[in-house]
Amino acid sequence: MAGLGVRLVQRVSSTRAFAKVAPHVVPALDRTVHRLTGGRVLLSAQMLPGVILTTTGARSGLPRRTPLACMPEDDGRSWLLVGSNFGRTGHPAWTHNLLTHPDASISRRGRDIPVTARLLEGEERAEAWTALLVFWPPYATYQARVDREIRVFRLTRAGG
Template sequence: MRNPLAAFARKLGTRPRLMAASRAVIVTDRLLHRWFGGRISLVGLAGLPSLRLTTTGRRSGLPRSTNLLYYPHGDEFVLTGSNWGRPKNPAWTYNLRANPQATVALRGREAEVKARELAGDEYARMWTELLEFWPGYEMERKAAGRELPVFVLTRVSS
């Protein structure tokens, strides 16, 4: 049975008030991740796919982790650098551009991935899919005043 909260979350995601509440959402999600060892996230409770992305800091060289909504695309993970509609891209996008090797954790299980940023026709096709998945991205794009970067993460074979 599908989580009925997913449709509600998608509708809520098109409301500017959600962007205003971003700090509270991020803090709550971090706490849930810590308390439940990555098995539970706020986005996951809403019936949406979430992962924890760990990149290498482009300047520090240190691991940097963040919890993100992702779009499942076959065996790949699609991430959108919306940054809650802020004018600047999120730090993880710069880190992936500098080093596309990263780790994702889903419900506490980790996998090595390699990222590639979409452009041109491939970006346009994926953007259409992303808006069907999460309509709020269009509101965030307008608020940010920039094209939102989109990355496809593919698992690296061990």
């Protein structure tokens, strides 16, 4: 039954209707539940691993917190983040923030982890993208819907 549930969520998350509603609903729910549980729970992480990314605003310089799905990498010290914006036309603001200020932090399972972000390009991005499509197939639908290349970042635990 779990496989059926995942496929259903993948199908729903690939729709244009979801892309219109989700950016307003999912992050707000995630931030609220995350705050109420002391950082231990993200609702969206029930389907995909997730983090709360804290960046420095590219223009404002203020801290910006964004709940995001992530793909943990095998080394346990890095995560891939996808700037899909649910298949909407523009790059999400958090990607601009990381390009301007790559030092950030993630909150994962109640722990704050300092990270450094790096935009993946070329062959490195292609390799990561292939793994990401296995991890969450709707990313292919999001990419097909937009003219821009969806940004992929690798976050690496700071300090080694």
